[in-house]
Amino acid sequence: EPEVTQTPSHxxxxxxxxxxLRCVPISNHLYFYWYRQIxxxxxxxxxxxxxxxxxxxxxIFDDQFSVERPDGSNFTLKIRSxxxxxxxxxxxxxxxxxxxxxxxxxxxxxxxx
Amino acid sequence: xxxxxxxxxxxxxSEEAFLTINCTYxxxxxxxxxxxxxxxxxxxxxxxxxxxxxxxxxxxGFEATYRKETTSFHLEKGSVQVxxxxxxxxxxxxQAGTALIFGKGTTLSVSS
Numbered sequence: 001e002p003e004v005t006q007t008p009s010h011x012x013x014x015x016x017x018x019x020x021l022r023c024v025p026i027s028n029h030l031y032f033y034w035y036r037q038i039x040x041x042x043x044x045x046x047x048x049x050x051x052x053x054x055x056x057x058x059x060i061f062d063d064q065f066s067v068e069r070p071d072g073s074n075f076t077l078k079i080r081s082x083x084x085x086x087x088x089x090x091x092x093x094x095x096x097x098x099x100x101x102x103x104x105x106x107x108x109x110x111x112x113x
Numbered sequence: 114x115x116x117x118x119x120x121x122x123x124x125x126x127s128e129e130a131f132l133t134i135n136c137t138y139x140x141x142x143x144x145x146x147x148x149x150x151x152x153x154x155x156x157x158x159x160x161x162x163x164x165x166x167x168x169x170x171x172x173x174g175f176e177a178t179y180r181k182e183t184t185s186f187h188l189e190k191g192s193v194q195v196x197x198x199x200x201x202x203x204x205x206x207x208q209a210g211t212a213l214i215f216g217k218g219t220t221l222s223v224s225s
Contacts, residue, residue, distance in 0.1 A: 033212070043157065043202060043215040056211040091156060098210035099145055099164075106156040 002026045004105035006092050012111045013082055021077045021108045023092030032075045033093040033102060034067065036060070043091065048098075049075065055098075082112045115140040119203045119216030126193055126223050134188040134219045136177075136203035144205040146170075146179050146186040147213070151200045160188075160201070193223045 005024045013019050025032050034046040048055040049067055064080045075094075079086055089109050093102040120135040138146065148160040148170070161170030166181035175190045186203060203216040 035213075042217045043204075043213075045207075045212040045214065048211045056207075056209065058212070093213075099206055101147070101159055101162060102213055103159065104149075104157040 002028075004092055004094055004103055006090075006105035006108050008108060009106065010109045010111075012113065015084060015112055016081050019079050019082055019110065021079075021090050021092075021110070023075045023077070023094075023105055024073050025075055025092070025094030026103055027073070029094035029096055029103075031055075031095045031098055031100075032067075032069070033095075034077045035091045035093065035104075036088040037091065037107075038085075038088045046077070050098075079110075082110075084112050086110060087112045115144055115205055115207050115214050117203050117205050117214055117216040119219055121217070121219070123220040123222055126221070128195055128223055128225050129192045130223075132188070132190040132193045132197075132221065134201055134203075134221070136186045136188065136216060138184050138186065138203075138205050140184070140205060141208050144207070145210075146177070147204040148175070148177055148186075148188050149202045149204060149215075151202065151218070153199070157202070193221070195223050195225050197221060198223045 007022045032049045037043045045058050047057040047061045066078045089107045091107045092105045095102045117138045145164045147162045149157045150160045161172040163170040163179035169178045177188045200218045202218045204213045
């Protein structure tokens with residue numbers, strides 16, 4: 001069964017450093033998403049992406065965040081200058097269209113020291 | 114905007130007990146409704162979904178019915194197992210369908 005994959009599974013970084021989280025969506029999906037889950041809290045939407053453009057972004061997704069589809073298979077989330085409060089589990093998801101089921105990857109656990 | 118309210122946990126049950134986890138929503142239009150499950154140390158897995166009023170989603174013995182009149186999507190299972198221990202998230206699509214909005218999650222712990 002096709003699945004969303006994410007790398008790395010864990011990332012530790014120093015405050016102020018840049019990190020890139022990588023995702024490979026399901027191959028025939030065209031809609032991509034990032035969510036995050038701070039430890040013990042609910043899953044929060046960050047951004048949705050379609051046709052090489054951001055479709056929607058939340059208040060959390062400020063100028064330090066960016067997304068990119070650098071090639072036909074990868075979808076990345078870049079955090080330019082990490083802060084302590086960026087420590088969270090970051091989930092990538094993909095779907096065949098908006099309103100269709102979103103399938104989630106296993107997540108990347110980011111720890112900012 | 115759309116929002117979802119989920120019953121607070123944790124919920125602690127004995128094996129074979131009946132499970133209900135309440136979920137109510139506020140929405141403009143006709144969102145799709147979902148239950149996702151997160152097993153310890155893992156990511157989010159779709160458990161079931163419903164896309165229109167009166168639809169019943171079901172999977173692995175779990176069921177939920179999209180009730181427009183009560184704006185609810187309660188999760189039920191007739192007989193829980195230890196392996197059902199996990200965090201359960203109710204979610205709905207936003208008005209544009211471009212994002213999922215999640216509830217706070219309910220932790221279920223089942224003992225033998």
